Amino acid sequence: AQSVAQPEDQVNVAEGNPLTVKCTYSVSGNPYLFWYVQYPNRGLQFLLKYITGDNLVKGSYGFEAEFNKSQTSFHLKKPSALVSDSALYFCAVRVSGSARQLTFGSGTQLTVLP
Amino acid sequence: DGGITQSPKYLFRKEGQNVTLSCEQNLNHDAMYWYRQDPGQGLRLIYYSQIVNDFQKGDIAEGYSVSREKKESFPLTVTSAQKNPTAFYLCASSTPSVRPEAFFGQGTRLTVV
Numbered sequence: 120a121q122s123v124a125q126p127e128d129q130v131n132v133a134e135g136n137p138l139t140v141k142c143t144y145s146v147s148g149n150p151y152l153f154w155y156v157q158y159p160n161r162g163l164q165f166l167l168k169y170i171t172g173d174n175l176v177k178g179s180y181g182f183e184a185e186f187n188k189s190q191t192s193f194h195l196k197k198p199s200a201l202v203s204d205s206a207l208y209f210c211a212v213r214v215s216g217s218a219r220q221l222t223f224g225s226g227t228q229l230t231v232l233p
Numbered sequence: 234d235g236g237i238t239q240s241p242k243y244l245f246r247k248e249g250q251n252v253t254l255s256c257e258q259n260l261n262h263d264a265m266y267w268y269r270q271d272p273g274q275g276l277r278l279i280y281y282s283q284i285v286n287d288f289q290k291g292d293i294a295e296g297y298s299v300s301r302e303k304k305e306s307f308p309l310t311v312t313s314a315q316k317n318p319t320a321f322y323l324c325a326s327s328t329p330s331v332r333p334e335a336f337f338g339q340g341t342r343l344t345v346v
Contacts, residue, residue: 128273151333162237162323162337163276170333209275213333220266220291220325221335225275 121146123212125224132200133232140195140227142210149215152193154184157207157226166208169193170215180204200231236260239324239338245346246311246318254309254341256324263328265307266335269293270321279322282307311343319345 122145132138144150151170155163167178174186184195193210207228211221237258246252258265264283268276278291282301296315301307307326311318321342325335 153334155337160321160340160342162239162339163325165334165336168334213329215333220264220278220281220327222278223268223276225273 121212121214121222123210123222123224125210125227127227129228131230134202135199138197138200140208142193143191144212146212146214151213151215153211154195155209202231202233205229205231237324237326237336237338239341244341244343248345249313251310251312254322256307257305258326260326262326266325267309268323318343
């Protein structure tokens with residue numbers, strides 16, 4: 120079985136400050152990890168993924184995430200938050216080599232305050 | 234432009250009725266998926282299909298049905314057996330052997346009236 124936990128339902132940060140959205144996972148096997156963003160009443164947009172290699176992955180809109188195998192974490196980060204980053208963020212996992220689709224966390228609402 | 238199109242954007246259903254949500258993709262993806270989104274619960278997998286004329290149940294398949302007669306299309310029927318169908322439904326597609334991430338449509342919001 121595979122699962123994803125996003126321990127914070129809500130994260131508030133001031134514009135210009137760094138932001139972190141937390142994600143931990145559980146899988147049997149090597150994980151593929153993903154971050155998606157969702158704006159109100161819209162579908163999910165892909166931000167970035169970790170497959171293998173460098174533990175720090177960079178994605179769209181200045182976001183990055185760090186894979187930590189020992190802590191089974193994949194936290195999303197951005198050095199300087201923008202008000203337009205305010206949205207719902209989802210972490211997801213899939214086992215490498217598995218045909219089964221992604222398992223998602225429950226989501227974290229990020230609010231960037233001006 | 235390539236993408237995934239879901240229709241309609243909003244759908245209202247009377248209790249006891251079946252309704253069908255459309256999902257079409259022109260990305261030439263092999264696999265297609267249906268998710269249900271409820272507030273605070275993330276996305277839950279309803280059905281997925283890895284190839285034409287084949288599909289598998291996800292975690293919450295009861296009260297739903299699908300078909301995959303064409304590679305581009307994966308319609309979802311919400312039957313009267315689904316006890317609480319009001320939700321936001323998302324369709325996705327991918328070719329896992331090429332790119333493991335999935336791409337999503339814009340969603341259909343279904344409300345039972």
